[in-house]
């Protein structure tokens with residue numbers, strides 16, 4: 001085990017729950033999103049590694065923890081819940097956005113304001129290519145934006161797809177929305193030398209007609225000996241191709 005990792009215990013109140021994802025980029029030919037759990041953002045304290053966390057989260061939260069889909073579904077973690085548990089500090093700070101991961105001994109001390117659990121509808125009218133219905137959540141049935149509900153299963157996110165979201169929206173009006181996302185991104189920089197670059201990017205899985213939405217500036221996608229390559233947003237259309245309607 002890497003000696004630089006530290007196991008800590010923590011306690012706090014949830015201020016946001018968002019999907020955790022990895023994104024692989026290759027020029028503007030490919031942007032593949034993979035949803036792999038949830039990030040919970042908390043106001044609270046940690047014991048055993050305080051000096052290992054960044055100090056400044058611009059007031060939105062004190063620390064964030066990566067949890068699994070199973071952990072999210074078992075405890076139904078939502079905004080306002082008071083939680084405690086253990087977690088580990090990061091092995092690679094440049095590849096993982098959450099401050100802490102490998103969460104354990106998760107316990108809900110006090111439930112929040114009983115956030116809405118959205119209904120997952122199996123859409124028979126717009127099925128997958130093999131005829132299987134697509135699992136959907138129709139955001140317009142619930143108050144928002146921002147949608148401060150319990151998050152649906154990751155499968156729902158995967159079928160919705162994500163589009164680029166401005167970082168200032170992510171930090172501001174969108175921060176508590178279940179459709180907001182800070183992704184761990186790998187940019188394929190040179191296939192021949194297996195050279196990649198890592199960074200974090202903000203995305204939105206929410207309705208296409210959300211009034212809070214702003215894409216932000218086009219994003220540079222660097223590649224060896226190429227310059228000026230930018231994701232201008234047209235990959236978003238491909239990523240959202242399975243949506244049934246803009247209000248979804």
Ligand code: SF4
Pocket residue numbers: 145146147165169173174177178179180181203204205206207210211212213214
């Ligand atoms: S833009 Fe996206 S993340 Fe922001 S409030 Fe709307 S749906 Fe939620």
